[in-house]
Amino acid sequence: MSLDSSIQYLKGVGPKRAAKLNKLGIYTINDLIYYFPREYDDRRKMKKIKDLINKEKVTLEVTVSGSSITLRPRKNITITKIPIKDETGICYMVFFNKPYIDKIFKIGDKIKVNGRVDISYGNVQIQNPIYSNLSDSNNNINTIMPIYPLTNKLRNNEIIKLIKTSLKTQLDNIDEIFTLDMRKDLNLISIEEAIKNIHFPEGREKYKASKYRIVFEEFLILQLGLFLVKSRLNENNKGIVFTKEDKSNEFLNSLPFKLTNAQLKVFEEIKGDMESDKIMNRLVQGDVGSGKTIIAILSILKAKTSGYQSVMMAPTEILATQHYEEINKLLHNFGVNCELLVGSLTQKKKEQILQMVENGEVDILVGTHALIQDSVNFKKLGLTITDEQHRFGVRQRAKLTEKGITPDVLVMSATPIPRTLAMILYGDLDISIIDELPPGRKKIDTYSVSDDKKNRAFEFLEKQIAKGRQAYIVCPLVEESENLDVKSATETYEELKILYGNKYKIGLLHGKMKPKEKDEIMKQFKENIIQVLISTTVIEVGVNVANANIMIVINSERFGLAQLHQLRGRVGRGEYKSYCILINKGKNKIARERMRIMEKTSNGFIISEKDLELRGPGEFFGVRQHGIPEFKLANIFTDIKILKIAQKISQDILTEDPKLELTKNIKIKNKVYKLISEKLNDISFN
Structure with a gap:
């Protein structure tokens, strides 16, 4: 019997208990050994x-x-x-x-x-x-009693007994990836001692040393994996060398505004990548309204000047359409032919666009995930752009890249993420940050109010509508829920129709609607046919209506701070004083603190730090959708100090041994390659 043996064959398990353990994600003896307690009961x-x-x-x-x-x-x-x-x-x-x-x-x-x-x-x-x-x-x-996450009528004592059995027979088989000298240098205890003491701690100090050892290893292996993927991307293939002669200065002079220093700095970093023979893999992070789209447009123009096509993928038809209109407006006079590919187009129109793309008649194709279908073929793709990267998995980004031969890759995100966390989520990317808002962006006054003051908020909204403005009302659900005491979008829609009668046109927008319906509602809102738009978070990203100056978020306690910040960014885009009112039922201390943060700051990076601190990374950011493995013990926020150490050590290891070929690194290499093949397999790594 080995660590990879089915859990069914461990003494005391059998088929029925194995089925219960499977529901906890325990399939092998190794899974059981790495099934760590969620807390401890110190009975001493x-x-x-x-x-x-x-x-x-x-x-x-x-x-x-x-x-x-x-x-x-x-x-x-x-x-x-x-x-x-x-x-x-x-x-x-x-x-x-x-x-x-x-x-x-x-x-x-x-x-x-x-x-x-x-x-x-x-x-x-x-x-x-x-x-x-x-x-x-x-x-x-x-003793100190470990308490495990349980399900399906499995008792804690059963898990303890099985873990004791597995440690007794298999503890010596756990592979120690660090040599004795490395453990001394890194101040690490052995893996056997660490695992034994995580399950059954002898005391506080032993537990701390054990946790440090396992968390450090988890972070180190992931960082090495991401760095190796990144270096392999750059090493295996030479990238496109785009011409230094482009029309960027001419384009910038044609704009009715000047770019901020932060925007210019980021574009210089992109230019450097595009003009070199390395494949660009760059993330551009910027707060809501920081001007990422103009950076993408400059990059598209540079690709066109060198005779290459570009593609830009957005998470929704609304956002894709908005990008298409913006690019068309700004680049039409520079001979750039832009087309839009989304699910709602007729089959005939789709086929026409696909043929033009294949013939090289389209310089920039904008669309949703429809872009990664097999039917989409480019003549000479040189640049891929993914907007709102966190809405797509790693696999989708890789599929888009495969549409060309070593195209440069640009991904954009308006969700500000602390740099250390970004290095985990986007470890295979270089990171550029636009940390300056363009002049003229209006400050959005934010107020947090309790549910009993909701009617006053609606009265204030009505006064703004009477002045000719428009408003968003955001709800967490589409329909009423019996299980959750939250206001649904449809319920709010019906309520306001009664309240406002025929005075104002009210629209309803949510993710369950067909793309054509959503587009029509959004078009009517942009044209001020609809004055009040009641929506779920489908409007979280990208939508730009300059006349909308007020947003009310119902049950705001159910949203993350970063999400509330994104929503708030939908207003304040025009010349009018803008407001965001957060109606919440949150009674506890954390809920109140979260609302205070929203009132105090409009800096997305500060907000994301606080969101992580208060809610933890799982709530803040769905790590799993990035193709990043779930950690067994590490927590990317609470263990941030260990993460930083692991990032530095991983860079030191690769500086000395870029391909992990030294004898002392062979076991580390095996574990890194296993992670890459299992979890980061979107990128070929053979």
Whole structure:
């Protein structure tokens, strides 16, 4: 039997229990060994009865001081109370539906008890405790008990027993990827000791050293994998060398505004990539309204000047259409032919566009994920651009790139991500940041109000509409939910139709609508036929309506801060004073703190840091959709210090040994390649 053996064959498992373990993601013995506790119950600290606090979990050393009492308040229910004492006082052990328990204890028995304290009406009880004789050393009381995530009627003690069995037989088979010298240099304990102490910690210091070892290894392997993918992309193929002579200066002079220093700096970085023989793989990050699209347009113009086609993929038809219109408007006079490919086009129109693209008659093709279909073929693709990168998986980006021969790759995101986190999510990309907003962007006044002030918010909205402005109202759901006390978009739509009557035209927009319906609603909103647009987060990215100056977010406590910041960026795009009102039912401290952050700052990078801090990375950013593996123990926010160390060490290792060919690095290399083939397999790495 090996680490890769099916969990079914571990002693004590069998087919039925294996099926339950499979639901926890445990398929092999190795999966079980790396199935770490979610928390621990430290049962070593002893207390006296007089010091007990209600609801705390405690361990007591006591003597059984009297006979048991069994009560039967209802049919099929028994409550057995057994008096216990120490030198400071008396309390009761209370057992539910265990009538046999009174036969186990005799007056005068000295026992250890662990359980939760219940103090009511002066009675002190330990409810459903675990217990053992003082002489019994092999018990679950005087220990740190691991608590595992459970499902499907699997008990914690079952998991503990199986993990003990697997560690007993397989611990020595876990591969140690670091040499002894490396472990000394990096101050790491062995992997065997780390895993043993993560499951069954001997104490705080041992646990800390064990966690550090496993978290460091997880981060290091991922970073090495991403760096190797990046270097392989640059090493295996020479990229296109675009001409230095382009029309960028002529284009910039034609604009009615000047680019910010941050925009110019980022374009210089892109130019450097495009004019070199390395394949550009660059992420452009910028806050809402920082002007990323103009950078993309400059890059498209540069590709056209060198005789190459470009492609730009956006997550929604609305955003793709907006990009198409913007590019057409700005590049038409420079001889750039732009076409739009989206699902709602007629088959005849699609075929016509596809033929033109294949013939090289289209310089820039803009579209949704329809672009990655097999029917899309370019004559000479030189540049791929993905907008709102976080809406696409790694695989989709790779598929777009495969449409050309070593095209340069530009990805854009309006979700500001702290650089350290960006290096994890986009480790195969160079990162450019537009950290300056263009002059003239209006400050958006943001107010957080409780649900009982909702009507005042709607009155304020009505005053703005009366002045000729337009408004967004964003809800978290499309339809009413019985399970969640949240306001749905359709419910709000019906409510406001009654409230406003025929005074204003109200529109409804959500993801379940057909693309043609969504486009028509958005077109009517842009043309001010619709004054109030009630929507789900489908309008989160890209939509640009200069006349819309007020946004109300209902149940704002259900949105992430980064998402609220994105939504807020839909207003403040014109000449009018703009407002964002966050209506929330959040009662707890974190909910209030989150709303305060939104009121205080409009800096997306600060907001994303706070979002990570308050909600954690899983909530903030769906890591899995990036093709990045889920960590077994590491947390990209709480373990940020270890992440930074691992990033530096990974760079040091690759500086010394770029292909991990040294003997000391062979086991590291094997683990990195296994990760690449399993999790980062969107890019060929043979």
